[in-house]
Amino acid sequence: MIRTTPIRTLALLLLGACGCSRKEPDAPAPVTACAGAPATIAGQIELAGELASARRGCVTVSAWPPGEAGREGAQPLLSRTYAIGDPDWCAGDGVQMRYFGLCDADRTGDRARALPGELEIEACFDPDGLVSTHQGRVLGSALARNGANDVLIRLAPRIETAQPTGSRKKGG
Numbered sequence: 001m002i003r004t005t006p007i008r009t010l011a012l013l014l015l016g017a018c019g020c021s022r023k024e025p026d027a028p029a030p031v032t033a034c035a036g037a038p039a040t041i042a043g044q045i046e047l048a049g050e051l052a053s054a055r056r057g058c059v060t061v062s063a064w065p066p067g068e069a070g071r072e073g074a075q076p077l078l079s080r081t082y083a084i085g086d087p088d089w090c091a092g093d094g095v096q097m098r099y100f101g102l103c104d105a106d107r108t109g110d111r112a113r114a115l116p117g118e119l120e121i122e123a124c125f126d127p128d129g130l131v132s133t134h135q136g137r138v139l140g141s142a143l144a145r146n147g148a149n150d151v152l153i154r155l156a157p158r159i160e161t162a163q164p165t166g167s168r169k170k171g172g
Contacts, residue, residue, distance in 0.1 A: 039063070039078055039115055041144055042101040043151025045123050050157055051138060052096045057084045057127040059155070061100050063119045069141065075109045077119070078102040083129075095154075115146050123153040 045059055062069070062076035069076075080102055082088070089098045102121075107113075121144050127136040140155040 037115065037146055039102060039104045039107065040147055040149075041078070041103075041119065041121060041151060042099065042149040043121070043142075043144070043153065044097055044099050045082070046092075046152070046154045047096040047125065048094065048154055048156040051125055051155055052091070052094055054084050054096065054125070054127070056129075057125060058082060058129045059084070060124045060126065061102060061153070062122050062124070063102055063115075064122060065116050066118055066120050066143065069120050069122045076122075077108065077113060077115060078106040079108050080106045117145065119144055119146065121151050121153060123155055125155050 041063060045061065047054060047059075058081050060079060060081045062080075063078040064074070064076050068074045080100070082098060082100065084096075086098070089096055100123075104111075120141055122139060122141040125138040126133075138155045138157050140153045142151050142153050144151045
């Protein structure tokens, strides 16, 4: 049987206390006004109509300040492209869908640009994946705030119906 003396017990407690001390974490760096909050936007893309059977092409999801999408010379704040052949696409009830996410890794241009309170999230289906051509592109968009995780963007080609030409004159 081993007997411990009060001095040994005190020494063991002291050593244990020193070994268990934790360093306080450093204070986080102050966030500058131009850096803004980290970008996190997530949701679902649905391809409907003829697009539900697409087997090639890509969908580019971009976040813009409201009203900036499609303006000449404008650049999105965030952008990511998803290939249609990717196994993350799945068929549903007359649609082809996948989940998407945009984060700080998807920033474009000046990374210090702050995100506005509301963003326009645009999805663009491009059948050939070439930036230089616009034939067959289909766009869809939704408004969302940074941090939203339930954004739904549905892309479907517009069906143009034939309109009758001018009316006939009577008696002519």
